[in-house]
Amino acid sequence: MIRKSISKQASAGLPSPVEAWIDRYRHNGGLRQYVVYLAFALILATFSIILHDDGFLSSSNLLNIGRQAAPIAVMAVGMAFALAAGEIDLSVGSVVALSSLVAAEIVGNHGFLAGALAALGASALVGIVNGLITVKVRIPSFLVTLGMLGIISGIARNWNDLQSLPIRNDRFSGIFGAGGLGPVSSLLIWIVVVGILGHFALHHLRWGRHVLSTGADRDAANAAGINTARVKISALVVSATAAGFAGILLAGRLSIGRHDLGEDYLLTVIAAVVIGGTNLFGGRASILGAVTGALIMAMLNNGLILMGLEVADQLIARGVIIILAVALSMREAKET
Amino acid sequence: MSSAPALVASGISKSFRAVQALDDVSIELHHGRVTALLGDNGAGKSTLVKCISGLYQPDAGHIFVQGTEHRISSSRHARELGIETVHQTLSVIDPLDVAENLFLNREHTRGGWLGARIGLLDKRRMRQECASTLARLDIRIPSLRRSVGSLSGGQRQAVAIGRAVAWGQQIVLLDEPAAALGVEQTQRVLDLIVNLRDQGVAVLLITHNMDRVLAVCDQAVVLYQGRKCAEVNVADVTKDDLVSYITGARGTG
Numbered sequence: 001m002i003r004k005s006i007s008k009q010a011s012a013g014l015p016s017p018v019e020a021w022i023d024r025y026r027h028n029g030g031l032r033q034y035v036v037y038l039a040f041a042l043i044l045a046t047f048s049i050i051l052h053d054d055g056f057l058s059s060s061n062l063l064n065i066g067r068q069a070a071p072i073a074v075m076a077v078g079m080a081f082a083l084a085a086g087e088i089d090l091s092v093g094s095v096v097a098l099s100s101l102v103a104a105e106i107v108g109n110h111g112f113l114a115g116a117l118a119a120l121g122a123s124a125l126v127g128i129v130n131g132l133i134t135v136k137v138r139i140p141s142f143l144v145t146l147g148m149l150g151i152i153s154g155i156a157r158n159w160n161d162l163q164s165l166p167i168r169n170d171r172f173s174g175i176f177g178a179g180g181l182g183p184v185s186s187l188l189i190w191i192v193v194v195g196i197l198g199h200f201a202l203h204h205l206r207w208g209r210h211v212l213s214t215g216a217d218r219d220a221a222n223a224a225g226i227n228t229a230r231v232k233i234s235a236l237v238v239s240a241t242a243a244g245f246a247g248i249l250l251a252g253r254l255s256i257g258r259h260d261l262g263e264d265y266l267l268t269v270i271a272a273v274v275i276g277g278t279n280l281f282g283g284r285a286s287i288l289g290a291v292t293g294a295l296i297m298a299m300l301n302n303g304l305i306l307m308g309l310e311v312a313d314q315l316i317a318r319g320v321i322i323i324l325a326v327a328l329s330m331r332e333a334k335e336t
Numbered sequence: 337m338s339s340a341p342a343l344v345a346s347g348i349s350k351s352f353r354a355v356q357a358l359d360d361v362s363i364e365l366h367h368g369r370v371t372a373l374l375g376d377n378g379a380g381k382s383t384l385v386k387c388i389s390g391l392y393q394p395d396a397g398h399i400f401v402q403g404t405e406h407r408i409s410s411s412r413h414a415r416e417l418g419i420e421t422v423h424q425t426l427s428v429i430d431p432l433d434v435a436e437n438l439f440l441n442r443e444h445t446r447g448g449w450l451g452a453r454i455g456l457l458d459k460r461r462m463r464q465e466c467a468s469t470l471a472r473l474d475i476r477i478p479s480l481r482r483s484v485g486s487l488s489g490g491q492r493q494a495v496a497i498g499r500a501v502a503w504g505q506q507i508v509l510l511d512e513p514a515a516a517l518g519v520e521q522t523q524r525v526l527d528l529i530v531n532l533r534d535q536g537v538a539v540l541l542i543t544h545n546m547d548r549v550l551a552v553c554d555q556a557v558v559l560y561q562g563r564k565c566a567e568v569n570v571a572d573v574t575k576d577d578l579v580s581y582i583t584g585a586r587g588t589g
Contacts, residue, residue: 209457
């Protein structure tokens with residue numbers, strides 16, 4: 001028996017790239033790791049047929065979906081890192097609002113770059129506080145960020161007495177949402193940029209590997225000498241900063257900062273990430289999946305509205321579809 | 337065989353509140369030899385390993401590595417001294433591939449100074465070195481790019497042990513490395529231990545399985561209730577002898 005299996009492996013020799021790919025495909029989850037892309041194609045095809053006469057496939061509507069997806073996609077990329085590290089960030093929605101307000105406050109007097117950097121800085125600060133409390137005081141990030149959600153929402157409401165702050169800066173609006181390169185909306189470009197950056201960081205930077213290791217098995221990561229506390233803090237900083245950037249994109253598109261921007265994004269973002277194949281409990285993440293998940297969520301939103309569903313029915317339909325999609329992608333986690 | 341011992345721990349004592357876990361225990365590990373550490377549950381085996389691997393600080397005693405005395409302050413310190421521990425629970429990261437596991441937290445980077453700062457991984461170099469390390473140890477893994485979670489238990493254990501010695505570590509402590517493995521996979525791990533021995537590594541093997549001791553170990557140290565009750569050449573004893581030492585029925589002093 002032993003001889004047989006050894007000789008079998010030895011005689012295989014060095015696998016060709018194609019064989020290597022097939023081997024990884026088979027052993028890293030098979031077809032199920034592509035569920036999100038199949039779901040995307042399926043939903044796209046379904047809406048294309050059902051809503052053909054309602055202009056679902058018109059370029060303006062597709063652009064609309066892309067615009068709606070942008071802040072969700074950016075937040076989903078950040079959230080994927082928090083989940084991969086075995087944490088969760090419930091404060092992201094409030095950070096979107098905070099970021100938009102900070103940007104609106106600063107842009108007027110100090111220019112678009114200072115406004116954007118201040119918004120990102122404030123968001124990163126929230127992430128640092130989230131991370132430090134989670135790691136040092138050892139309170140689950142679920143609770144820390146839930147508390148932070150309340151605190152930041154309150155601050156955002158007090159900021160300008162529930163009034164929106166206008167942003168009158170063409171460069172800010174142009175770069176972050178309203179403008180574009182030729183016919184391509186800047187929001188679509190930002191989705192691609194953030195998606196590539198996230199994918200690169202997860203797969204090609206030491207930090208990304210350490211985030212995954214920390215979420216998969218913290219004890220083993222510690223035993224390998226990884227500073228898992230620092231890794232967890234950094235993952236929460238990334239998730240908060242991504243939410244801050246989503247706030248900038250919303251502020252840019254709407255040319256305002258307001259306390260309720262991003263308020264109802266949390267569950268949509270988590271659904272997008274989990275549908276995309278990221279494990280809710282750490283150790284497995286897909287950035288391209290998270291971006292695709294965000295596109296699915298935006299497409300659902302758009303399609304259900306075009307179908308003429310009442311808001312109540314939209315909520316129900318979206319809930320059912322999300323549960324189905326998450327159930328499919330979770331099966332993979334159990335079997336591998 | 338008469339070269340200086342790779343590691344000497346002498347007079348190690350460690351107590352936890354009222355419980356004396358280790359009482360004046362001494363042990364020597366030699367290059368190119370496998371030493372078994374035996375004893376019933378609670379005899380102090382794991383405590384001794386943790387004292388050597390830097391996880392516990394002994395209350396008394398001295399530890400010499402390659403002839404020089406050290407106070408081993410952490411697992412990182414132990415690793416710097418050339419001591420690697422493979423714990424009973426696997427210390428591999430399932431979602432990472434074989435090469436990434438082998439290089440976990442010792443990754444090669446590319447792109448010069450900037451690449452090193454941001455931690456830009458040199459995956460090709462890591463895969464190549466991983467392949468040559470595994471080949472040297474005669475470890476066969478179907479694909480280095482497969483996630484470790486998809487490998488068999490024996491292959492995963494082989495990766496964990498491979499990581500321990502990939503860094504030229506001269507002293508390897510193995511805590512029940514075949515605990516959860518099937519017959520064939522266990523044999524592969526035992527082959528690997530013999531392989532390490534032949535390359536001059538000093539191996540300490542904790543196990544409950546007497547057949548494994550007789551198969552691969554050169555000497556055996558037996559603990560009983562925190563004390564060393566026997567130290568024997570494996571060639572000189574039978575399975576029954578070992579069992580009687582472990583149960584405390586007999587001791588060589």
